Amino acid sequence: MSDLRLHELPLVGLFALEHKVHGDERGRFARLFCAGSLAACGQPLAIRQINHSISRQRGTVRGLHFQRPPHSEAKLITCLRGAVWDVAVDVRAGSPTFLHWHAEHLEAGDGRSLLLPPGFAHGFQALSDDAELLYLHSADYSPEYEAGLSVHDPRLAIAWPLPIENLSPRDASHPLLSDQFQGVRL
Numbered sequence: 001m002s003d004l005r006l007h008e009l010p011l012v013g014l015f016a017l018e019h020k021v022h023g024d025e026r027g028r029f030a031r032l033f034c035a036g037s038l039a040a041c042g043q044p045l046a047i048r049q050i051n052h053s054i055s056r057q058r059g060t061v062r063g064l065h066f067q068r069p070p071h072s073e074a075k076l077i078t079c080l081r082g083a084v085w086d087v088a089v090d091v092r093a094g095s096p097t098f099l100h101w102h103a104e105h106l107e108a109g110d111g112r113s114l115l116l117p118p119g120f121a122h123g124f125q126a127l128s129d130d131a132e133l134l135y136l137h138s139a140d141y142s143p144e145y146e147a148g149l150s151v152h153d154p155r156l157a158i159a160w161p162l163p164i165e166n167l168s169p170r171d172a173s174h175p176l177l178s179d180q181f182q183g184v185r186l
């Protein structure tokens, strides 16, 4: 296999990325991001920012976050320690899967990442204590364009695997979707 392989997921534009993991007596080596390979697969990704988070407690939920145009962004998410249930919600106006969600189990060392295109909200639940995530972003952080969906929104009906713990005050205050929500036009 080449160094990176993309697997289509049920929401158009959402991919699981499989890394080739090289193991030897010292341990392991994997390329987590490769601009050339992604471009060759038709999913070019220009990285503007790399972020890292640690969620101390199992059950912790962060999200669901996205940036509105013109600062919409793609994200490449990799779990570096522990495990998470990683969720993408399609908020693209006019998408056939508008407001559908998809979740993937990501675990440290599993050789997998989730690639979200612009127009998706992202969140996750830590399945272990001390879950560590690495995020690669295609846009700069633009707090004035940040938006959020409620993790409890009945219209999304996300089936969180564990009771929700440790929501930040900001995440607890995201409003429920209104009937007027049309999504983002990219």
Ligand SMILES: Cc1cn([C@H]2C[C@H](O)[C@@H](COP(=O)(O)OP(=O)(O)O[C@H]3O[C@@H](C)C(=O)[C@@H](O)[C@H]3O)O2)c(=O)[nH]c1=O
Residues within 6 Å of the ligand: 051, 053, 062, 063, 064, 065, 122, 123, 124, 135, 141, 168, 170
């Ligand atoms: C996202 C972000 C936050 N911050 C600051 C704002 C705040 O003071 C502190 C913590 O921010 P938050 O509470 O938004 O962190 P958090 O809730 O972990 O936000 C993250 O959630 C997951 C689900 C994502 O998808 C990420 O892109 C990001 O939005 O860090 C930055 O300086 N740069 C950034 O890019």
